[in-house]
Amino acid sequence: MWRRRLVGLPLGLGPVAKRRSEGLQCLFHGCSSDARLQIGDALSGAAGEEENVRVQGWVRSVRAQKEITFLHINDGSSLQSLQIVAHPGLDIRNITFGSAVEIWGKLVQSPHKKQNIELRADKIKLVGSCHPVNFPFKIKERHSLEYMRQFPHLRCKTNVFSSLLRIRSEASAAIHSFFKDNGFVHIHTPIITSNDCEGAGELFQVEPASNTAEKNDNSHFFDVPSFLTVSGQLHLEVMTGAFTQVYTFGPTFRAENSQTRRHLAEFYMVEAELAFTESLKDIMEVMENLFKTATSHILSKRPDDVELFHKYIAPGQKGRLEQMLKNPFQVLSYTEAIGILHRSMKTFKFEPKWGCDLQTEHENYLVEHCGNIPVFVINYPYDIKPFYARDNQDGPQHTVAAVDLLMPGIGELYGGSLREERLDLLQSRLKQHGHKDTYQWYEELRHFGSVPHGGFGLGFERYLQCILGIENIKDVIPFPRFSHSCFL
Ligand code: 4AD
Ligand code: MG
Numbered sequence: 001m002w003r004r005r006l007v008g009l010p011l012g013l014g015p016v017a018k019r020r021s022e023g024l025q026c027l028f029h030g031c032s033s034d035a036r037l038q039i040g041d042a043l044s045g046a047a048g049e050e051e052n053v054r055v056q057g058w059v060r061s062v063r064a065q066k067e068i069t070f071l072h073i074n075d076g077s078s079l080q081s082l083q084i085v086a087h088p089g090l091d092i093r094n095i096t097f098g099s100a101v102e103i104w105g106k107l108v109q110s111p112h113k114k115q116n117i118e119l120r121a122d123k124i125k126l127v128g129s130c131h132p133v134n135f136p137f138k139i140k141e142r143h144s145l146e147y148m149r150q151f152p153h154l155r156c157k158t159n160v161f162s163s164l165l166r167i168r169s170e171a172s173a174a175i176h177s178f179f180k181d182n183g184f185v186h187i188h189t190p191i192i193t194s195n196d197c198e199g200a201g202e203l204f205q206v207e208p209a210s211n212t213a214e215k216n217d218n219s220h221f222f223d224v225p226s227f228l229t230v231s232g233q234l235h236l237e238v239m240t241g242a243f244t245q246v247y248t249f250g251p252t253f254r255a256e257n258s259q260t261r262r263h264l265a266e267f268y269m270v271e272a273e274l275a276f277t278e279s280l281k282d283i284m285e286v287m288e289n290l291f292k293t294a295t296s297h298i299l300s301k302r303p304d305d306v307e308l309f310h311k312y313i314a315p316g317q318k319g320r321l322e323q324m325l326k327n328p329f330q331v332l333s334y335t336e337a338i339g340i341l342h343r344s345m346k347t348f349k350f351e352p353k354w355g356c357d358l359q360t361e362h363e364n365y366l367v368e369h370c371g372n373i374p375v376f377v378i379n380y381p382y383d384i385k386p387f388y389a390r391d392n393q394d395g396p397q398h399t400v401a402a403v404d405l406l407m408p409g410i411g412e413l414y415g416g417s418l419r420e421e422r423l424d425l426l427q428s429r430l431k432q433h434g435h436k437d438t439y440q441w442y443e444e445l446r447h448f449g450s451v452p453h454g455g456f457g458l459g460f461e462r463y464l465q466c467i468l469g470i471e472n473i474k475d476v477i478p479f480p481r482f483s484h485s486c487f488l
Contacts, residue, residue: 035054036054036055036056037050037053037054037055037107038075038077039055039057039073039074039075039077039078039080039081039082040075040077040078041077042055042082042107042117042119043078043080043082043115043116043117044078045116045117047107047117048107049106049107049108049109050106050107051106051107052104052106053104053105053106053107053119054102054103054104055073055075055082055102055103055119056075056100056101056102056103056127057073057074057075057076057081057082057100057101058073058074058075058098058099058100058101058130058157059071059072059073059095059096059097059098059099059100059101059130060072060073060074060081060097060139060159061081061097061139061140062092062095062096062097062139067087067088068085068086068087068088069086069092070083070084070085070086071083071084071086071092071095071101071124072084073101073103074159074162076156076162076165076166078304079159079162079163079166079304079305079308080115080304082115082117082118082119083110083112083114083115083117083118083119084103084105084118084119084121084124085118085119085120085121086121086124087120087121090121090123090124091124092124094126094129095124095126095129096129096130096132097130097132097135097138097139098130098132098135098137098157099126099127099128099129099130100126100127100128100130101124101125101126101127102124102125102127103119103121103123103124103125104121104122104123105119105120105121105122105123106119106120106122107119108120135154136150136151136154137151137154137157137158142312143158143160145160145313145470145471145472145475146472148160148161148475149472149474149475149480152478152479152480152487152488153487153488156478159308160308160309160312160313163302163304163305163308163309164305164309164464164468164470164475164476165478166302166305167298167302167305167306167309167464167468168464168476168478170297170298170301170302171294171298171460171463171464171467172249172460174293174294174295174297174298174301175249175270175290175294175460176249177297178289178290178293178294178297179247179272182245182286182289183245184245184246184247184272185239185243185245185246185247186246186247186248186249187232187235187236187239187243187246187247187248188248188250189229189232189235189236189248189250189271190229190232190235191228191229191250191251192206192222192226192227192228192229193226193227193228193229193235194222194224194225194226194227194438195227195234195438195439196227196230197229197230197231197233197234197386197388198230198231198386199386199387199433199435200230200254200386202230202254202255202256203227203228203230203255204227204228204253204255204265205225205226205227206221206222206226206227206228207220207221207226208221227253228252228253229252229253230252230253230254231252231269231271231457232248232250232252232269232271233271233273233388233455233457234388234442235248236248236271236272236273236455237273237388237419237442237445237453237455238445239273240273240274240275240451240453241275241445241448241449241450243275244274244275244276245272245273245274245275246272246273247270247271247272247273248270248271249268249269249270249271249460250268250269251266251267251268251269252266252267252268252269253265253266254267256483257483258483259482259483260360261471261472261473261474262360262410262411262462262465262473263473263482264461264473264474264477264480264481264482265481265482265483266481267459267460267461267473267477268459268460268461268477269457269458269459269460270290270457270458270460270463271455271456271457271458272286272290272455272456273453273454273455274286274453274454274455275451275452275453276451276452276453277418277452277453277454278418278452279418280378280401280403280416280417280418280454282454283403283416283417283418283454283455283456284329284331284376284378284403284405284416286456287376287403287405287414287416287456287458288328288329288374290458291324291374291405291413291458291463292325294463295321295324295325295467296325298467299321306467306468309468309469309470310468310469313468313469313470314468314469314470314471316469317468317469320372320408320409320469321467321469323372323373324373324374324407324408327373328373329373329374329375329376329405330370330373330374330375330376331375331376331378332366332370332375332376332377332378333377333378333379334358334377334378334379334380334381334399335354335379335397335399337358337362337366337377338352338353338354340365340366340369341362341365341366344365344369346365348361348362348365349361350362354381354397355381355383355384356384357384358377358404360411363406363411363412364411366406367406367407367408367411368408372408373408374405374406374407374408374413375405375406376403376404376405376406377403377404377405377406378401378402378403379392379394379399379400379401379402380399380400380402380404381397381398381399381400382398382399382400383398385400385402385417387420387426387429387430387432387433387435387439388417388419388420389401389402389417389418389419389420390417390418390419390420390421390454391420391422391425391429400417401417401418401454402415402416402417402418403415403416403417403456404416407462407466408466409465409466409469410462410465410466412459412462413458413459413462413463413466414456414457414458414459415456415457416454416455416456416457417454417455417456418452418453418454419452419453419454419455421446421450421451421452421453422446423443423446423447426442426443426446427443430442430443461473461476461477464476
């Protein structure tokens with residue numbers, strides 16, 4: 001039965017099963033005989049009792065008793081490891097915590113309470129030994145996330161980080177499913193671009209390494225200055241000329257010099273754009289639904305992995321998350337938010353003033369004030385938002401139809417807006433920002449079947465921090481990049 005799960009198709013239809021029945025070599029795992037059984041499948045009972053099983057993985061524990069040695073093997077498919085029962089006669093001398101092994105044996109019901117299934121080993125092969133002294137992780141020790149961060153090339157071997165990576169993978173799948181189920185088309189927006197969508201100047205320039213080293217003239221590989229993208233929004237906006245709902249999910253880059261627990265130089269952003277949209281409400285509805293649907297999906301698919309964080313890393317987060325999922329998100333205007341901050345009588349490091357961007361301390365206060373429920377702040381001052389945000393034409397406190405979603409413990413998770421589709425207003429805004437020539441193509445979109453539209457961007461790492469209660473953004477991405485650090 002487990003063979004069926006290897007390919008996720010009914011028996012007989014899957015390419016692996018077909019190759020096996022035809023006696024061909026199994027290309028999937030590079031093996032010529034029995035296919036590998038994933039430990040997650042063995043433990044879930046999908047495999048049942050089975051002879052001639054082969055597992056591969058890394059040793060998480062070794063416990064020698066008088067006659068028998070028990071090993072626990074993990075292959076990354078589940079948090080729980082598979083117990084291996086090794087009888088005397090099997091050569092396990094050099095097998096230590098962290099070793100890579102391949103084991104053949106019989107999968108049986110376990111007589112022990114701790115697990116349902118165990119593997120009685122017939123043969124154990126040491127594939128890669130692990131230096132017991134130099135290996136930075138010690139058996140039975142609970143290492144802090146901060147400690148593990150020193151070893152980006154090794155931390156996937158810990159239970160905590162492998163749980164994180166499975167959750168990250170599931171979250172990514174949940175987000176794609178949400179968009180697919182709701183009729184959005186996935187667009188691959190470019191990584192190299194000639195625009196600075198956000199206008200904040202936090203750009204990494206792209207040139208061939210040989211160019212920068214050898215040439216001192218002003219020529220560019222692409223003839224124009226080009227950069228790693230800070231957002232795929234403008235490219236998604238192009239697509240709203242032909243598709244009513246689009247999204248993208250990819251890496252974005254910001255040369256921000258901040259070393260905070262919420263900023264990275266390379267992070268993943270989920271962005272969506274909706275055509276024929278005249279109200280921020282429509283955008284906020286998708287933002288809220290995406291958060292709630294994807295989170296519920298992750299909680300149901302990876303309960304053990306999520307529990308590890310909620311139990312040991314961020315106690316209390318489970319309850320906080322339940323509140324977020326259960327309650328409708330709150331909505332405040334920026335002007336109301338400033339009023340709340342003024343009335344708080346609290347001393348902030350940065351005094352809240354109408355016209356200034358909200359600081360983390362302000363965001364945290366607002367979320368607490370609203371009962372630790374996510375809060376949409378809408379209608380920001382015209383002067384602090386990028387050129388594309390739609391003018392509310394409301395003076396004297398002049399605002400644009402922009403929205404940020406503030407989350408407990410995280411602050412800003414999403415940013416979005418309606419986009420300025422009115423050509424005259426857009427032109428004067430571009431002129432004001434000194435962008436008249438750069439964005440001719442953007443202006444041109446307004447001539448050919450242009451429609452009111454809007455969208456948002458969600459910081460994927462901040463999203464993971466938010467659901468798991470992880471303090472530092474560097475602990476939710478496999479290889480964090482930030483100023484003064486690009487290890488590996
Ligand atoms: O608010 P931002 O800058 O919005 C945009 O880029 C829009 N163009 C998106 C759109 O409307 N399509 O970024 C969106 C989100 C933020 O709310 C935050 O969660 C995350 O991206 N983010 C970062 N995450 C990690 N490190 C950084 N340096 C981040 N900067 C933004
Ligand atoms: Mg923002």
